[in-house]
Amino acid sequence: MNSRTRQDAIIRSLRRNGTTTLDALGQDVGASRRTILRDIAALRDDGFVIHADRGRGGGLYLDPQSIQTTPRLSVAEVFALILGITSMRAAGYLPFSALADAGLAKIEKALPSDKIRDLRLLLDCLYVGPLAPQVDTSNLGEMDPELLPAFETAFLQRRFLSFGYRDAKGAETHRTVEPQAMLILPPLWYLVAWDPARQDFRHFRMDRISTPNCVEDTGFRRRRVIFEAGVRPIRYV
Amino acid sequence: MNSRTRQDAIIRSLRRNGTTTLDALGQDVGASRRTILRDIAALRDDGFVIHADRGRGGGLYLDPQSIQTTPRLSVAEVFALILGITSMRAAGYLPFSALADAGLAKIEKALPSDKIRDLRLLLDCLYVGPLAPQVDTSNLGEMDPELLPAFETAFLQRRFLSFGYRDAKGAETHRTVEPQAMLILPPLWYLVAWDPARQDFRHFRMDRISTPNCVEDTGFRRRRVIFEAGVRPIRYV
DNA sequence: TACAAAGGTGCCAAAATCTGGCATCTTTGT
DNA sequence: ACAAAGATGCCAGATTTTGGCACCTTTGTA
Numbered sequence: 001m002n003s004r005t006r007q008d009a010i011i012r013s014l015r016r017n018g019t020t021t022l023d024a025l026g027q028d029v030g031a032s033r034r035t036i037l038r039d040i041a042a043l044r045d046d047g048f049v050i051h052a053d054r055g056r057g058g059g060l061y062l063d064p065q066s067i068q069t070t071p072r073l074s075v076a077e078v079f080a081l082i083l084g085i086t087s088m089r090a091a092g093y094l095p096f097s098a099l100a101d102a103g104l105a106k107i108e109k110a111l112p113s114d115k116i117r118d119l120r121l122l123l124d125c126l127y128v129g130p131l132a133p134q135v136d137t138s139n140l141g142e143m144d145p146e147l148l149p150a151f152e153t154a155f156l157q158r159r160f161l162s163f164g165y166r167d168a169k170g171a172e173t174h175r176t177v178e179p180q181a182m183l184i185l186p187p188l189w190y191l192v193a194w195d196p197a198r199q200d201f202r203h204f205r206m207d208r209i210s211t212p213n214c215v216e217d218t219g220f221r222r223r224r225v226i227f228e229a230g231v232r233p234i235r236y237v
Numbered sequence: 238m239n240s241r242t243r244q245d246a247i248i249r250s251l252r253r254n255g256t257t258t259l260d261a262l263g264q265d266v267g268a269s270r271r272t273i274l275r276d277i278a279a280l281r282d283d284g285f286v287i288h289a290d291r292g293r294g295g296g297l298y299l300d301p302q303s304i305q306t307t308p309r310l311s312v313a314e315v316f317a318l319i320l321g322i323t324s325m326r327a328a329g330y331l332p333f334s335a336l337a338d339a340g341l342a343k344i345e346k347a348l349p350s351d352k353i354r355d356l357r358l359l360l361d362c363l364y365v366g367p368l369a370p371q372v373d374t375s376n377l378g379e380m381d382p383e384l385l386p387a388f389e390t391a392f393l394q395r396r397f398l399s400f401g402y403r404d405a406k407g408a409e410t411h412r413t414v415e416p417q418a419m420l421i422l423p424p425l426w427y428l429v430a431w432d433p434a435r436q437d438f439r440h441f442r443m444d445r446i447s448t449p450n451c452v453e454d455t456g457f458r459r460r461r462v463i464f465e466a467g468v469r470p471i472r473y474v
Numbered sequence: 475t476a477c478a479a480a481g482g483t484g485c486c487a488a489a490a491t492c493t494g495g496c497a498t499c500t501t502t503g504t
Numbered sequence: 505a506c507a508a509a510g511a512t513g514c515c516a517g518a519t520t521t522t523g524g525c526a527c528c529t530t531t532g533t534a
Contacts, residue, residue, distance in 0.1 A: 003522095021480070041482095268494090270510095290509080295502075
């Protein structure tokens with residue numbers, strides 16, 4: 001059993017038993033006291049609030065409120081995710097039928113780890129607050145058409161993109177990045193890109209980007225028929 | 238560098254370079270040829286379609302179409318997730334303001350792994366098809382009120398729940414599970430529960446559940462003030 | 475107040491896993 | 505025919521994880 005699986009088991013055990021002891025946990029998940037302690041430290045580091053009472057009659061238990069304070073997806077957000085997918089599908093946004101009758105099966109498979117920790121966190125407490133009757137998606141936002149040509153070239157020819165950027169604090173910087181995707185968080189557009197200088201993905205608000213232009217061929221070569229025919233269309237939705 | 242990070246680096250390198258060789262990849266991500274091969278095997282196992290041409294003039298490259306056939310979230314679904322969250326918030330569904338101006342920051346943090354593989358997959362190709370102008374979330378579905386009392390007791394008192402279940406093929410089974418959450422995938426309700434017999438989480442469509450009742454105290458003990466005051470409210474939204 | 479039971483920490487050796495190198499095989503363009 | 509490129513199996517070394525131990529702190533109770 002790897003450490004992730006064991007940590008999931010610990011969370012389940014805590015949920016199931018309410019309050020337990022280190023030794024009982026060890027018995028339950030089949031690991032030593034020392035390992036359980038290490039895992040609990042890791043889980044706490046991950047944002048799980050696990051209370052521990054020392055002394056005689058002490059024990060370990062999950063904080064019922066912890067879900068609201070973890071850095072993970074909040075319950076409401078996960079719920080929104082699921083509802084989001086479903087309603088998008090219902091409205092014809094999604095050409096796929098992956099989520100049809102399978103319930104959560106696809107979502108389970110889709111989430112990065114094979115066992116869904118965040119869904120498990122969701123399970124801890126379902127409270128989403130009052131629901132409004134209708135989702136309003138008007139004003140999805142628009143991209144400044146002046147930016148389009150440079151972006152289109154960058155994406156289609158897989159070139160680096162260079163531009164000026166004014167961050168949230170108003171500081172002006174110059175970036176050269178590998179454009180990866182365009183995202184809309186209505187009403188704002190974002191460029192998602194790999195920044196080689198910072199060795200990380202960064203997100204740039206489109207309305208803060210100025211004077212973009214392509215600076216370099218990234219060396220992408222079309223070698224196979226599949227590439228000849230399959231240069232992917234970039235569509236700005 | 239751990240294997241996850243290295244595999245991400247491999248995917249990026251493949252994207253950036255179009256076609257490369259094992260040795261070039263090894264140079265790029267700083268690992269041996271053998272390790273690269275192992276990682277590529279793992280990535281393929283994970284659903285990435287990585288073509289390899291043997292022989293002189295061969296090379297490795299990502300299948301541009303692969304994104305549509307992986308078992309992970311499709312691009313459109315990830316997009317729907319993001320749009321879903323945002324529009325839910327805009328409509329007042331979410332009491333939190335976590336996603337306010339932070340763009341994807343919260344989503345990044347929230348996803349199970351510290352670096353978001355699915356988002357990276359999303360980055361590989363952004364194509365969501367034509368968008369409908371309006372999301373329709375009417376008919377969110379309702380729960381059969383006859384089921385409520387047993388479920389309420391099961392959740393509030395943390396008891397096992399026993400019921401008859403007719404699966405998708407019409408087969409009738411009897412289940413005894415630990416109820417974890419209620420989910421709505423409009424218009425359907427689901428019970429999410431840990432099935433001890435199967436040692437896994439299972440999802441049960443509410444309309445396929447019959448004669449539920451609580452069968453056993455799970456041994457949850459209220460030991461601390463925090464539990465006395467904090468028995469979490471289960472609200473059926 | 476002493477004591478026992480519970481969580482917490484540091485350290486080290488054993489166990490498990492990961493990595494790199496090597497030999498060898500298969501495939502394919504020239 | 506040959507060379508270049510991917511694929512596989514194996515093994516030893518490196519790295520990480522795990523378990524055991526000693527010892528500490530905290531706290532309810534006799």
